[in-house]
Amino acid sequence: MNLFLKRLSCRRGLTLLEMVIAMGILAILATAIVPYAEITVQRTKEMELRRALRTIRTALDEYKADYDKAVKEKKIIATVGESGYPPDLMSLVEGNDWGGLYENKHKYLRRIPQDPFDDNDEGWGFRSYADDYDSTVWGGEDIYDVHSQSTKIGLDGTPYSSW
Numbered sequence: 585m586n587l588f589l590k591r592l593s594c595r596r597g598l599t600l601l602e603m604v605i606a607m608g609i610l611a612i613l614a615t616a617i618v619p620y621a622e623i624t625v626q627r628t629k630e631m632e633l634r635r636a637l638r639t640i641r642t643a644l645d646e647y648k649a650d651y652d653k654a655v656k657e658k659k660i661i662a663t664v665g666e667s668g669y670p671p672d673l674m675s676l677v678e679g680n681d682w683g684g685l686y687e688n689k690h691k692y693l694r695r696i697p698q699d700p701f702d703d704n705d706e707g708w709g710f711r712s713y714a715d716d717y718d719s720t721v722w723g724g725e726d727i728y729d730v731h732s733q734s735t736k737i738g739l740d741g742t743p744y745s746s747w
Contacts, residue, residue: 623739629700630738636697637747640708640730643676643692644669650682650690659683667713669726701734701744709733709745720745 598606651668654660660683662668670676673696679689699708708730712723732744 626739630744632700633732633744633747636699637730637732639693639697640673640676644727644729646692647676647680650680650685654682654685657685659685665725667726667728669713669728671726673708673727673730699732699734701732701736703734706733718746 647670648668651660655662655668673693676692677694677696679691681687681689696708702708709720709732710722710727711717711719711729711731712725713728714725715721715723715728717729732747734744737743738747
């Protein structure tokens with residue numbers, strides 16, 4: 585037994601063969617995990633995009649509902665050609681009191697969510713009430729809908745700009 589302990593105490597570190605085997609195992613694990621991690625990152629960004637679109641679209645719908653309510657209660661006068669949707673996204677952040685419908689300005693967003701796939705700082709794409717549902721060119725009258733301007737394709741095979 586004493587001879588065995590003596591051999592163990594003299595031997596320090598790893599042999600070259602043990603190092604090569606360990607590096608090979610790590611390389612195999614890394615090649616299996618890296619693609620999975622990339623898909624996980626893309627899936628997370630897709631969830632952020634869905635959440636941001638839902639948040640903005642809900643705020644747009646609330647803005648329109650308040651406009652309709654203010655017109656119905658005769659707090660504001662509707663003008664010809666006005667859809668009731670906001671002229672820009674900052675209107676959702678700044679809010680509106682709708683001619684006394686609310687005591688204070690009713691704000692719909694604290695801030696404008698960012699598009700997680702917006703690599704070129706293009707911002708959101710807009711559609712006005714008069715535009716076609718799949719239009720990629722904004723008419724400029726109001727903001728009826730938003731979409732991503734990314735040219736990338738989602739994991740489900742659809743372009744992010746069509747979400």
